[in-house]
Amino acid sequence: MVSMNAVLFLSFLLFSVGVAGVLIRRNVLIILMCVEVMLNAANLNLVAFARHSGTVAGQAFALLVMGLAAAEVSIGLALVVALYRKKGSVQVDEINLLKG
């Protein structure tokens, strides 16, 4: 039986990797993947707490998040395609139209 702390620590690691990826990487695709990683870290937390409390609400919520993530990725990828068509690149440091 894996301890609760271990799971939460894994979840923390996963989330940290996701945040670091979103903040550091320049490629939009990788940023999207890191967002997925962050979502799944949250899912891991939900599932862990569900087992700990002996209810299924958390698991159900994890399923809902996965569905949400799928929708998010589809929209995100569509935006990436549009972006690529417009700029010929998917590097976020080249997209600075809001620069003052």
Added chain:
Amino acid sequence: MMMESSISTALSAPIHSSVLWLIPFLPAFGAMLNGATGRRARNPKLVDTIALGAMALSFLVVLCCFARLLGQQPEGRSLNQTLWTWFSLGGAHVLGAHGAVGLTENTMNWAYKFDPLSGAMALLVTGVGFLIHLFSTGYMAEERANGTYYRYMAYLNLFVFSMLNLVLGANMIIMFLGWEGVGLCSYLLIGFYFDREACAIAGKKAFVTNRIGDFGFLIGFFLIFMVYGATDFDTLMGMTRTILARPEITLFGYSHAPTWWFNLIGCCLFLGACGKSAQIPLYVWLPDAMAGPTPVSALIHAATMVTSGLYMITRMNFLYVNAPVALGLVLCIGSLTALVAASMGLAQYDIKKVLAYSTVSQLGFMFMGMGAGAFSAGMFHVFTHAFFKAALFLGSGSVIMACHHEQDMRNMGGLRKLMPWTFASMGIATLAIAGIFPFSGFFSKDEILWKVFEGWYQGGHALNLLAWIMGMLAAFMTAFYMVRLMVMTFFGEYRGAGQDPHGLTVPSLVVHAAHEAHNAHDAHDAHGASHGHDAPAGHGPREVPWNMWLPVAILAFLALVAGFLNIPHSLHWIGSSHFSEWIAPLLFQSGPAEAAHEAAPAMEYLLMAVATLVWAPAAMALAWWFYGQDPTWSRPRAFVQRFPDLFRWVNAKYYVDEFYEAAFIGPCKQLGAQLWAFDSLAVDGMVNGAARCTLMVSHAAHWFDAKVVDGLVNLVAWLLQQLSSGFRRFQTGRVQNYAFVMFLGFLVFAFWKFLA
């Protein structure tokens, strides 16, 4: 005067006629139709049909009206039609019927009046006009090809419309409308070949010269309106006695007897007549007007338009009879013009120029007659002159055409056998103008000369005797130059086409023949028989087609017989003076009809016999002796060598044109140049100065706007930019930076929450 009928000059109820308007308006419709559609007419005969049809119908209407007139009593012979009110004058400041200057209402009607005088003139205008239209269909055949033919026909119809307005107008306004209209058409037709500079200049000269006359006409017209307060002829004539009865008339603060004002008006109107009818000093335009097509010279500058001054004076006879000074002026100017113009005609070589000076001279005869108070004699000469001069002009047109547009008589000759119809017609017309019995010119011209002579013989002014002497000299010259013209043109051998045995020809001045031949080439395929200039070297002149010689022959016939319409009293055993009796109701009667003029038939017989048996034949024989008998013209040459200066002066028309150029036109041009200089320096300078000032002010305003106003706005923007420069750095535009800041904020928030 010369009438016996009643003194009550007949203001009996005028007869209304509803067809009068057709007489002038039919040609107007023809002009409009041809002018608007003639250019695109597929069939060239359509233009002919419209133009000639309008003339023929108009002539027929005139005939009907004339017949109706004949059926009336002499005093009632007047058909009237008022079409509409042209305009109303509220409160014109005129004398009017009360004899004091006051405000009156006046209505100017578009009205026509067909009475013996205007009816006879309308008959002349439409009848001779129709013949000349017919002649034009042949003479202007070349213009069919270059597309200007319809324009010519439209102008010609428009001219007839204007002329009919002039003669049929029931008041002075309509008359003035026609007066200006004929001037315009004259200008258009003289300058018909406007691509040739000489023609355009001649048209301009005619127009400007006529403006000088029209100035006088208008002043006279205004004075009449101020004195009478009316413009229609019936009223004017009817009021004359009332006005004459006044002790004095006050206008513009000047008080004078009515006769004084009548003299003034008469002189002003006569200035207008001088312009229109080519009298000294305004005759100079008529010889130049020969630049127009020859039928135009016949219709406008010989038969009709130039007689409008005489028509006007006859119309205004009620005024002239009571204006002895004006009438004396008419007599002087008329006789002087008759003599001077006839002498100019002696030494011209251009066939049309001879006829032009002849016309001026004959018009002088007519004015001379009117100046002697013989209005009906003057008017009768208008008619006979219209016939024989139109015949002469049209005949000269045929000759010019047959000789390939040659107008110099030295390059003609011998056409008698080649053009028999033209020769016969022009021969009759020549005898008529020379005054040989029984041709029409004898009756009309000798009547005028007798009336002038009678004026002195019956105890009148010596001026009449002087005028009569001048008239007799002019008559002598007339016979001379006409025979000279006939001999040079029709007798001897043909001197064109290189045949010149005696070395008489001169280098041809035919400047336009090549140009027209080029344009007319197509026309000759269709009208090949019309004349000979499609074959320059081949055959010489030959007779013109029927539509050209027939009108000339008809006119010559009329010139032969028309004289019998007005037989002088002394020859009453031949016939009676129909014409004088015909227009007598329109002549103002100042007193009872004269019985005196029956008193001296012996003297009249003597003068007539001398004139027709001795005087004119002597002149003709002299011309024959000079030019006909000796085909080498050695006699005129010897004469010229003997008196070179005399010939040079006469040939140069006494340098009148040059004198006018130096005395009037040059100074006018100089004045114009000075006015132009003033205009361009002072007036334009002011305008340009204002423009420059505006420019400078606006430059300053622009500087203020650009530097100060825009500067302030830009300063605000610049300040904001400077202030905001520090904050701009935060806005990197990179999403990840924003996300990182958000993340840091989250971390701070989280630590603060946990630590607190």
